[in-house]
Amino acid sequence: MLDPDAPSTLIARMGEAARGAAATLAISSDARRAAALARAADALRAARARILDANAVDVARADAAGLAPAMLDRLRLDDARVEGIAAAVAAVAALHDPLGQVIDTATRPNGLVLSRVRVPIGVIGIVYESRPNVTADAAALCVRAGNAAILRGGTEAIESNRAIHAAFTDGLVAAGLPAEAVQLVPTTDRAAVGAMLAADAHIDLIIPRGGKSLVARVQAEARVPVLAHLDGINHVYVDASADADMARAIVLDAKMRRTGICGAMETLLIDRDFARPPMLVAALQQAGCEVRGDQALRALVPGTAAAEPADWDTEYLDAICSVALVGGVDEALAHVARHGSGHTDAIVASNPRVAEHFLARCDSAIVLWNASTQFADGGEFGLGAEIGIATGRLHARGPVALEGLTTYKWIGRGSGQVRG
Template identity: 80%
Template sequence: MLAPEASTTLIARMGARARGAAGVLASAPDARRAEALRCAARALSKSSETILAANSIDVARGQDAGLSAAMLDRLRLDAARVKAIAAGVAAVADLVDPVGQVIDAATRPNGLELTRVRVPIGVIGIIYESRPNVTADAAALCVRAGNAVILRGGTEAIESNRAIHAALVDGLMQAGLPADAVQLVPTTDRAAVGAMLAADGLIDLIIPRGGKSLVARVQAEARVPVLAHLDGINHVFVHASADPEMARRIVLDAKMRRTGICGAMETLLIDRDFVDPAMLVEALQQAGCEVRGDPIEASIGEIVKPADPADWDTEYLDAICSVALVDGVDAALAHIARHGSGHTDAIVAADERVAEHFLARCDSAIVLWNASTQFADGAEFGLGAEIGIATGRLHARGPVALEGLTTYKWVGRGSGQVRG
């Protein structure tokens, strides 16, 4: 275990190296940053066996430690997932470079020309759990947007993260970019997290990716700005006008495609006037999902386990779903406002007026009409890999990709103007 002083020294040294690398990245041509990611993608592919061997160690340790099925699913890699990680890094290389983009421009009455231009944030710290793919996704996005990054992954994925990080650094160096542009905190000691959170002046932005306790700690202790990703307590509301077969397909996909991701539906809301509520509940149950609700509501079929008050505020990340009947769209919106996390919510409806009302009034980062909540993903939005889904209101919201990893500066061009 590192002493707090040792952790502070470690992060200070990493931060200083990252600051130097950030300056190189910010001034590097777009083509070089893109080529570095293509080299990194190739290095990841070539290192597939090494990465999988490291991951098998992590998975075995996780099983011995009693990690949940959802956590193990997030942790586990196979050849297809490593291939997808490499492809994701390569895809980021093909995205449009945000650095240097002119957001807007104006000429003042005195002739002073002002522009707002996108620039990198600088040094970004990312603290995350379980998912080793975050190591590659985060590094690729940060580098593409001209930022250096300090990565602190979870103990459960340490071997996988080290193997992925080594391949990424290999790619950076092949393209002539500094290895310090992407650094992995070498210790899993929790004191290193505290040192990152206190590293004001060394780290410009902290992004937590993980469970509620991690995000709560980051928000409580950070002296560095935080871009937070809260729970995915996501809802699908099936309106009375919904096509039953469309509703069935969307509900099943939203819950059961992958139950352990933040875009999974956790609560199903059904309009009391929908033609066949029981059909939706039975479809979930037949797919292996435990459905919790009010047993008194006979029209929603046989509920094995009654819902208690905590169910409406729970991110299950498992094959469990709470279900409630509601009296129309406004009742659904009221339920979401009380219990949702501002992540992703969807309506299934044929009535366009009702759907547009829902889209306008539902105050979540992502709102969908006639589509599964599992589309809450940067790649599905055409953004490439993502850092996470931001549920706050400032800076970036929804899938955070390249644009969310930039800020802007004002540039003024004058011809001798003075305020006098």
């Protein structure tokens, strides 16, 4: 006899409800889904006080438990961040509907007309940590693309996630869409994650958003296809041709604007022929960043802490940066290929030939020229909210927004053709 309280039973029950809601969403109109998100944004604003009260409980617990400062920053909400969450949902409502888009059409010699048309994936499971805004972002993107969502947030954000989910659901129901279109796993039992990963009969795609250990577990255990968001071990390479003032501004923003996000620079690579490496190091240090340098940098900037081998492979998510001197763009590219995570890497250069060489050869999901790595964000790309930065090579790559949450089907229109 099945245990009605077992995580596997819970996820199966939620999956069945989600499958029914996904069928409703798939045939719902663009106007209905957009209206639901607009109402959800209004409901989030109306629930601001409840959301902040719930978040205060989470932050107090996490602080008492010794959660790292960068993770606390991800967890903490204030009036501006709640408004940002609501605004992101409203922005998704205003995006162009991807469903029904004809990707391409071909007429075969026998007259059969074949088209590839965008359709929802179905039921998407999202497993995430710390950041309560993911609850609304993921829900909005899934619904807008016609998918049902099963959300499993981190234990540290449980009260915040519940308050955000409740408000979001109010908006869905007010617009006539099923509440089951977005479900939040109610338990903090880690076994619920395992149940989601095994629920290939109920969930069509799993998206993990969190630290390396979470993503590794999902990839190792999942029987459901996974769209992975891995570490942000991001690099900025300052070429010899770089404008010094521009380099300083980009390096400071890439590292220090927000240190706890996946788009933050973790390693700075400086061409040995760049005129002012000490200036870049000093700028970081004056901004409160701990700099760990290789031997060549330490010889140039005495007193700099020594970088250990592990530093080049570390996503600090903190005010720490590893810095190395390199012998030109190809040596920088080799370092990125050896130590990077395929997330976001940038070059600062005035020489367009060098810059284009870097853009072509750097095999990361996002590659930037003369811009901060902190632009690695769906909103900054004009995609609205994002569900993550995909670092793999299949299905979707970079900021995953509406199009990345769809698949396609073939539609054939004939006039009596038979193969015979």
